[in-house]
Amino acid sequence: MLIEKIVQELQDIPEDKLAELYDLIHYFRLGLSQEHTQPRTPGLLKGQLGDAFFEALPEEELQQWE
DSSP: OHHHHHHHHHHTSOGGGHHHHHHHHHHHHHHHHHHHHSOOOTTOOSSOOOGGGGSOOOHHHHHHHO
8 A cells, every 4th residue: 555655665764854754744735635625716816906017018028038
């Protein structure tokens, strides 16, 4: 079973690195549950955009994007 392989790997990790590994696993798991509870709504921004957002970019900046 995969969980047994993971436990085997954990046994070979030095004791002083376990706290870092725990944080990685813990926050990864929290991120998984957050993905399911808060779906992203494309196109909606919080706050307001000023008029400058809709102004054309200077030619030199446009060329950097190409």
